[in-house]
Amino acid sequence: MAHQNRGRKPVHAIPDTIKEHVAELYRSKYYGSNNCHFAELLQEHESITLSVSSVRRILLAKGIKQPKQRRRGKFHQPRSRKTQAGMLWQIDASSFAWLEDRGPELTLHGAIDDATGMVVGAVFRPTETQEGYFTVMKQAIQQYGIPLGLYSDRHTIFRSTKETLTLEQELVGETKPLSNFGKAMADLGITHIKALSPQAKGRIERLWQTFQDRLVIELRLLGVSTLEEANRVLP
Numbered sequence: 677m678a679h680q681n682r683g684r685k686p687v688h689a690i691p692d693t694i695k696e697h698v699a700e701l702y703r704s705k706y707y708g709s710n711n712c713h714f715a716e717l718l719q720e721h722e723s724i725t726l727s728v729s730s731v732r733r734i735l736l737a738k739g740i741k742q743p744k745q746r747r748r749g750k751f752h753q754p755r756s757r758k759t760q761a762g763m764l765w766q767i768d769a770s771s772f773a774w775l776e777d778r779g780p781e782l783t784l785h786g787a788i789d790d791a792t793g794m795v796v797g798a799v800f801r802p803t804e805t806q807e808g809y810f811t812v813m814k815q816a817i818q819q820y821g822i823p824l825g826l827y828s829d830r831h832t833i834f835r836s837t838k839e840t841l842t843l844e845q846e847l848v849g850e851t852k853p854l855s856n857f858g859k860a861m862a863d864l865g866i867t868h869i870k871a872l873s874p875q876a877k878g879r880i881e882r883l884w885q886t887f888q889d890r891l892v893i894e895l896r897l898l899g900v901s902t903l904e905e906a907n908r909v910l911p
Contacts, residue, residue: 690730698724698731699738709893710742711735721897755878757791764790764825766880767812769804772888778901784887785812788880789820790827795883796820800906806833806857817864825867827877833857835870 698718702709706717711732718724718731726734735741758764767787774782785808786798797816801808816823828834836855854862861868871877900906 690726690734694724695734695737698726698734699740702735702740705897706893710889713890713893717893717897759791761789761791761794762821762823764827765796765816765823766790766827766877767809768829768877768880768884769808770884770887771804772884772892774800774892774895774906775901776892776896778896779906780903782903782906783808784884785809786880786883787812787816788883789823790879793879798910800903800910802903804831804833809833809857810860813860822864823866825869826861827869827871829877830870830872834868 701718701722702714706714709717711728714735715726715728715731718726765787767785769783769785771781771783774784780802782800782802783804784798784800785804787796788794789796796819797812797814799808799811799815801811832855834855834857836858858868895906895909898905898909900909
């Protein structure tokens with residue numbers, strides 16, 4: 677027996693006018709966003725509520741594909757998260773075209789709590805600097821207190837170039853020389869661990885991927901074009 681609705685357009689179907697409007701918004705205003713973020717932006721800024729799958733179907737039907745096709749990389753066994761907030765923070769910086777073509781390339785310095793994934797501090801600077809890392813640590817400590825440990829890469833900001841001691845120096849009891857940043861962490865009683873590979877500090881590396889995917893678009897929507905404006909809206 678034939679269903680009575682055969683050949684009819686479903687009553688819950690998305691109107692063609694909405695589909696056209698959504699596609700035009702993506703092309704003109706929200707280009708570069710992924711499907712999930714675009715669905716959030718439509719609801720937040722345009723009062724259009726659509727599921728992620730609906731957004732994906734609309735864009736594909738209009739010939740619009742995602743700008744970034746992420747490939748699954750080589751599997752790296754993730755280290756287990758710490759059991760409590762404040763046990764370990766990961767700190768790093770990412771140079772990127774955060775302002776696209778509206779302003780200069782900036783470097784975002786940031787720190788993330790290993791247990792919770794919370795961003796505890798962040799600041800934009802023109803380049804990767806010691807001052808930027810000190811600013812991040814000051815923000816984080818004032819808001820959340822002093823962490824037990826800190827995880828970073830092996831940039832010379834974090835370690836002295838003469839940090840490796842010879843056997844003779846170790847036998848006579850010499851201590852490892854520290855960078856200015858390292859001395860400050862030692863004075864605060866923070867155990868500073870330097871990673872040997874980017875995979876070792878994977879949580880903050882994934883944070884940069886998320887920010888480069890989403891924060892760039894949020895800064896665009898706010899019309900940010902200078903370092904000062906970027907730091908003002910970053911919190």
